[in-house]
Amino acid sequence: MDFLTKLTGGKRGALEIAVLLVILAAVLPLTLDIFRLNLVGKYLSYAFVAVGLVLLWGNTGVLSLGQGIFFGLGGYCMAMFLKLEASDPVSTKIQSTPGIPDFMDWNQLTALPAMWVPFKSLPFTLLAVFLVPAILAFIVGSAMFHRRVGGVYFAVITQALALILSLGIDGNQGLTGGRNGITDLRTLLGWDIRTQSAQYILYFATVVLLVACVMLSRLLLAGKMGKLLLAMRDKETRVRFSGYNVANYKVFIFCLSAAMSGLGGALFVLQVGFISPSLVGIVASIEMVIFCAVGGKLSLIGAIYGALIVNTGKSLFSETFPDLWLFLMGALFIGIVMFFPNGLAGLLDGFSQKFKKAARVPLAPPAPVPAIKEEAQA
């Protein structure tokens, strides 16, 4: 198998990517106004988390209910850079300490906290968007997977971490902007991100990076790693007794999914213009798992459709029945997991297999078993 086939996932994979690109890069931009397209861009930034969850939950069998942590960390890193740029001494001259973000001034801070200083640099920020989530995932993952914590325990612990982080951000108003989050972000190196043209550019950048993440994941899964992850889900002990350190593989995929989520968070901030602890917490984290479940936890492309469909449903439904949305979301999750464990992608596969079966002559039954027995008795 050559590199290109691995990257796209064969003929069928290439077709899937082409259809996705036509929808995201042609149909939606041509039919939606910029306000709606910007919303789609926001949903696509969640799709990075969903794609990471396909690797982590679908392929590695580890369910994390705290992916919002990594999305949020990536987002906060980006927001800190943008906020510092928006808080130059000229535009903040009415503050008692000009040159620091407005919420710090409101909280009687008189100097920029040390944690914020490196975020004056864009290269540092771009690295931090990936590395901060990945390093946290490495610490949490190493602590748990090497002790063989998994399944429900892992899910509950990650959920608790999401709660801790969102409360921590909430409670440190002077440092993080508290419950309001970091708002009023304006420019990236002088480029106004609030203009229509910027929003178009950021939308297309999101589409390109998202497809890049899908292709990177496909490349990884097409190689030995894919087989090994499949083997781990099937018989983890056997893999361990074939000389593999299973925990290292789980840590690696956890870090990778965290880095992808961080990228999604950064793109969210660039397109939406703010970040707040509500995007880090439990509800946000569970919503992201639902995007992945609806699309199909084994389908990288499905996860993107899952994020788009659920979010579109959310904005349509919550406009009319705001109080009922969470109940519907819960019901959707339970229904999908119980009746369609492989989500929309699984449904589609089921249909196409039925179609193929009807079109083809029935397969001859595989008959290796009796063959060898005859040979043995002879």
Next chain:
Amino acid sequence: MASNTNYLLAVEELTVSFDGFKAIDNLSLYVDRNELRVIIGPNGAGKTTLLDLICGKTRATSGSISFKNRNILGMQEHRIVRAGIGRKFQTPSVYENLSVAENLEISYPSGRGIFGCIAFRQTPEMRERIHSVASTVHLFEHLQTSAAILSHGQKQWLEIGMLLMQEPELLMLDEPVAGMSPSERERTATLLREIAKNRSLIVIEHDMEFVKRIAHKVTVLHLGKLLAEGSMESIQNNPEVQHVYLGH
């Protein structure tokens, strides 16, 4: 402290206790290079527990296990495997979602670390090994077959093949012929004798006919203790062993 021996595997004064119940009780056992040792014993004698202790699945309470004069007690499972010990489980443990060839490929000792795995490429040597191991375990015709549709006996062979891919110096097999037809047992006996020509084997088995056919030396465990050890003949004529097996 473990004594320095020429044995491949030296288990000395090994004890494991689960909430006070000693599943293995002060057991010492030595396995030579190229030896085929069979461990027998009634249910609950501690046979499987002994293998679990050697391969690191269960932690010992006290005692020592050394492999090639190197203490392996307390080492992580994958490190014990890399040191040269392979383990086959009682129920066939193969990857049903993969083909026979892929099952063997994953067991090939290369690309075991994360980055090695990402950079892993199939080599001609690896393909050759897969082919030769597959013919050894009578699965050459089925390389592209999904492991899920193999017969029970073929799954057992595949797992033995997966162990052979690792080129272990010590192979531990837990009831390799359980559920096999008489002709499959025959072929497995030939296979094990063949394998033991250049490595050591520890086999747990209940089928005495099968044991007679393959064993160089037999160890009898009873209630976690060593009851008898020697040739199959001497074991069969041992009154203590007869008592344990036939009851009062």
